[in-house]
Amino acid sequence: MSGKNPALDQARTILSRYTNLVTFIVLATVLSILTKGASLGWDSVQNLVIAESVRAFAALGVGIIIITRGIDLSIGFVVCLVASVSASFAQTTDYSAALYPGVDFPSYLPIVAGLATGAAFGLFNGVLIAYGKLPPFIATLGTMSIAKGLQLIYTRANVIGSLKAPFKNIAQGSVGPVPNLAVYVFIASFIVWIVLRHTRQGTHLYAIGGNPQAARVSGINVEFELVKVYTYAGILYGVAGVLQASRLGLANALTANGMELDAIAAVTVGGVSQTGGVGTMGGMIVGVLTLGIINYGMTYLGVDSYFQLLVKGFIILVAVFADMKKYKRRA
Amino acid sequence: MNDVNILELRNITKLFPGVKALDSVSMQVRPGTVHALMGENGAGKSTLMRCLFGIYKMDEGEIFFKGNKAVFNSAKDALESGISMIHQELMNVPDRCVKENIWLGREPFKMRGFLKFLDHKKMYDDTLSLMRRLEMDIDPNRRMGDLSISLQQTCEIARAVSYNASIVVMDEPTSSLSDNEAAHLFRIIEDLKRRGIAIIYITHRMNEVFKISDTVSVMRDGKMVGTFRTADLNEEKLIRLMVGRDNANIFPYMTPCSDEVVLKVEGLTSDDPRSFRNVSFELHKGEILGIGGLVGAQRTELVEAIFGLRGITSGSIFHRGLEVRNANPRKAIGHGIALLTEDRRGSGIFPLLSITTNTSVPSLKSFRNKLGLLDHGEIRKVSERINQSLKTKTPTMETLIQDLSGGNQQKVLISRWLMTEPDIFIMDEPTRGIDVGAKFEIYTIIAELMKQGKSIILVSSEMTELIGMSHRVMVLCDGRHTGTLSRTEATQERIMRLAALFN
Numbered sequence: 101m102s103g104k105n106p107a108l109d110q111a112r113t114i115l116s117r118y119t120n121l122v123t124f125i126v127l128a129t130v131l132s133i134l135t136k137g138a139s140l141g142w143d144s145v146q147n148l149v150i151a152e153s154v155r156a157f158a159a160l161g162v163g164i165i166i167i168t169r170g171i172d173l174s175i176g177f178v179v180c181l182v183a184s185v186s187a188s189f190a191q192t193t194d195y196s197a198a199l200y201p202g203v204d205f206p207s208y209l210p211i212v213a214g215l216a217t218g219a220a221f222g223l224f225n226g227v228l229i230a231y232g233k234l235p236p237f238i239a240t241l242g243t244m245s246i247a248k249g250l251q252l253i254y255t256r257a258n259v260i261g262s263l264k265a266p267f268k269n270i271a272q273g274s275v276g277p278v279p280n281l282a283v284y285v286f287i288a289s290f291i292v293w294i295v296l297r298h299t300r301q302g303t304h305l306y307a308i309g310g311n312p313q314a315a316r317v318s319g320i321n322v323e324f325e326l327v328k329v330y331t332y333a334g335i336l337y338g339v340a341g342v343l344q345a346s347r348l349g350l351a352n353a354l355t356a357n358g359m360e361l362d363a364i365a366a367v368t369v370g371g372v373s374q375t376g377g378v379g380t381m382g383g384m385i386v387g388v389l390t391l392g393i394i395n396y397g398m399t400y401l402g403v404d405s406y407f408q409l410l411v412k413g414f415i416i417l418v419a420v421f422a423d424m425k426k427y428k429r430r431a
Numbered sequence: 432m433n434d435v436n437i438l439e440l441r442n443i444t445k446l447f448p449g450v451k452a453l454d455s456v457s458m459q460v461r462p463g464t465v466h467a468l469m470g471e472n473g474a475g476k477s478t479l480m481r482c483l484f485g486i487y488k489m490d491e492g493e494i495f496f497k498g499n500k501a502v503f504n505s506a507k508d509a510l511e512s513g514i515s516m517i518h519q520e521l522m523n524v525p526d527r528c529v530k531e532n533i534w535l536g537r538e539p540f541k542m543r544g545f546l547k548f549l550d551h552k553k554m555y556d557d558t559l560s561l562m563r564r565l566e567m568d569i570d571p572n573r574r575m576g577d578l579s580i581s582l583q584q585t586c587e588i589a590r591a592v593s594y595n596a597s598i599v600v601m602d603e604p605t606s607s608l609s610d611n612e613a614a615h616l617f618r619i620i621e622d623l624k625r626r627g628i629a630i631i632y633i634t635h636r637m638n639e640v641f642k643i644s645d646t647v648s649v650m651r652d653g654k655m656v657g658t659f660r661t662a663d664l665n666e667e668k669l670i671r672l673m674v675g676r677d678n679a680n681i682f683p684y685m686t687p688c689s690d691e692v693v694l695k696v697e698g699l700t701s702d703d704p705r706s707f708r709n710v711s712f713e714l715h716k717g718e719i720l721g722i723g724g725l726v727g728a729q730r731t732e733l734v735e736a737i738f739g740l741r742g743i744t745s746g747s748i749f750h751r752g753l754e755v756r757n758a759n760p761r762k763a764i765g766h767g768i769a770l771l772t773e774d775r776r777g778s779g780i781f782p783l784l785s786i787t788t789n790t791s792v793p794s795l796k797s798f799r800n801k802l803g804l805l806d807h808g809e810i811r812k813v814s815e816r817i818n819q820s821l822k823t824k825t826p827t828m829e830t831l832i833q834d835l836s837g838g839n840q841q842k843v844l845i846s847r848w849l850m851t852e853p854d855i856f857i858m859d860e861p862t863r864g865i866d867v868g869a870k871f872e873i874y875t876i877i878a879e880l881m882k883q884g885k886s887i888i889l890v891s892s893e894m895t896e897l898i899g900m901s902h903r904v905m906v907l908c909d910g911r912h913t914g915t916l917s918r919t920e921a922t923q924e925r926i927m928r929l930a931a932l933f934n
Binding site: 303375 | 807
């Protein structure tokens with residue numbers, strides 16, 4: 101039983117709160133030593149941010165879901181569908197193989213349609229889980245397949261390419277030296293931080309994840325809160341999808357393939373516990389960066405990409421193992 | 432009858448943090464007898480049995496089985512030595528069939544060359560002969576979950592017997608049986624007795640004790656009051672032994688309550704046909720209304736329905752004269768009702784959240800600034816002030832609630848509800864599982880709330896607590912309101928009689 105020594109207690113709390121950040125700094129330092137400082141260059145940092153920012157949206161989305169004891173496997177294909185829908189409204193008018201050849205859609209439509217698609221899937225997941233009482237794992241496994249099917253039907257399995265320059269500029273542009281993507285991630289992270297840390301709703305999410313029955317007794321409308329969380333996450337996937345299409349200048353059936361696993365791995369490494377009720381925005385972002393730097397570092401060091409998968413797998417297992425030990429409910 | 436004891440428990444002591452759950456308890460059981468074990472809830476009967484089965488490690492004491500000192504490290508150990516137990520709750524695998532359930536963990540095998548195969552035929556035949564021997568008529572191939580609860584209970588009995596046990600412990604085995612089924616169980620017990628098997632029979636039902644037992648051991652507050660021949664007792668005497676005479680004055684002074692009715696419940700009936708029905712009562716300003724009854728009397732279900740956690744089919748609730756419908760806890764909280772639930776871990780604490788958050792969750796609405804964001808400084812200040820007034824002991828307000836003792840967790844939960852400023856505070860077993868010191872502190876808190884004019888509904892299984900703390904005691908039995916006793920009328924004997932009215 102702890103609690104006897106407040107100082108020790110506090111030291112433990114602080115250390116356990118920042119383990120993820122410490123891990124990230126250690127990894128970054130090791131990498132910069134191995135690359136003789138090259139990895140600290142502005143170009144490298146920029147590349148890291150650009151490569152990881154889309155994933156960050158997915159991570160923020162699934163992060164708030166995992167806080168409520170949920171999970172979402174549909175991310176990858178929902179992002180893929182969103183990217184395809186969004187891209188289909190942004191194709192150049194002179195492109196004869198376009199999905200809607202010759203139609204010049206207003207420039208806001210790709211964004212609105214993308215976000216709406218993401219939100220609709222989130223809402224659907226939320227209703228299935230909160231009111232249909234389906235286990236999140238199974239419900240989102242179902243919607244994953246639905247999203248994949250819809251994407252293939254909608255695009256007739258074609259690549260949606262030849263996107264307009266202004267649309268591509270959404271993700272590819274930059275504000276001075278700062279890539280646009282970094283700005284979007286910053287804004288989204290800020291909003292997630294405000295919601296989790298400074299609103300009643302945020303506290304309710306931790307309460308629901310911590311003990312759903314106690315949350316209900318405390319007067320929280322557990323079902324409605326869950327629907328909202330999945331919808332918010334869906335909107336974040338919507339942003340990820342629009343940005344992915346804009347960044348790559350195209351969308352196809354392989355867009356965002358496996359993103360759910362990357363996102364879940366990142367937030368787990370970032371200290372969002374599978375037991376529910378634990379996790380912060382900072383942790384989620386640090387988790388994304390940690391996985392990013394590992395990927396980046398291994399590529400930089402010329403590690404075989406097959407071997408990289410192996411390393412990533414073990415890192416996830418270690419993170420979950422540490423998490424289970426840390427949050428083992430004390431009797 | 433044989434004079435040699437088949438089982439002897441000597442000076443068994445079991446300590447839980449802050450509580451002496453068993454205090455040097457001794458008991459002797461002779462073969463071929465039914466030995467009833469009686470006592471109020473929390474007297475230590477289950478703890479004693481758990482020590483016997485090695486589920487709890489006892490701190491002191493010895494067990495002698497068939498004359499030899501025995502140490503059982505697990506229920507499996509005890510089973511293999513010939514002591515089996517029928518639990519009050521069903522412990523089976525509903526999706527497997529009867530025969531598989533009975534031989535679970537010791538399935539017969541047959542060898543085919545060097546491969547081991549499950550011997551379904553032997554399992555079937557053995558089950559059938561076991562059922563015949565016990566005059567039970569259950570198809571060994573039926574899926575367990577398809578049987579009625581009472582037939583499932585019967586299967587548990589068959590399984591217990593199938594271990595060739597020389598002692599069978601039965602923990603309230605009739606609680607889910609009809610009268611006919613209970614009569615059948617008693618015939619089986621008679622049969623087991625004739626075979627020289629000893630039965631330790633835990634029950635609350637007086638009539639059963641006098642019908643089937645040869646010997647009665649009575650426990651109270653973790654101590655063995657004594658072992659008596661059933662023939663030497665009557666109901667009156669037994670109740671007196673169970674509840675004890677010493678009622679030390681540990682309870683705070685009670686001020687009289689006003690006549691003003693703050694809550695009126697009329698003909699409240701649960702949407703679960705097995706739960707409470709047609710319950711009516713009134714609660715006055717500044718009153719502590721105790722609700723007593725045995726396990727299964729549906730007390731928790733009743734208060735949870737008032738709080739909007741469970742559904743009702745008929746009846747009405749009036750709050751200060753106005754009819755209210757508490758469809759969910761949010762509405763009830765809005766009407767100034769608070770509920771401290773019975774299961775602190777299951778529906779009370781958020782284990783991995785801080786004391787501050789645990790205290791403030793239901794009241795966050797009133798701590799928002801102009802932007803609609805939470806005012807963390809104010810939340811912390813108010814949470815801290817309320818916790819301090821209840822003397823919650825915690826290193827910091829950021830400490831996780833799971834790191835506090837049970838008594839302090841309970842104080843945080845009481846603080847949580849006080850922060851919502853309720854005028855009706857329902858407390859369901861508020862002192863269960865917390866140490867003696869904290870118990871008295873909670874009594875003091877309850878009395879303080881009463882003096883402030885709050886109305887309290889106190890559900891408790893502890894007789895002394897009910898009588899010591901309540902202005903009136905309302906007793907439920909089997910979901911029905913069997914009577915309300917005023918402070919002067921409320922004695923343990925009277926409460927017991929009302930609580931067991933339909934048994």
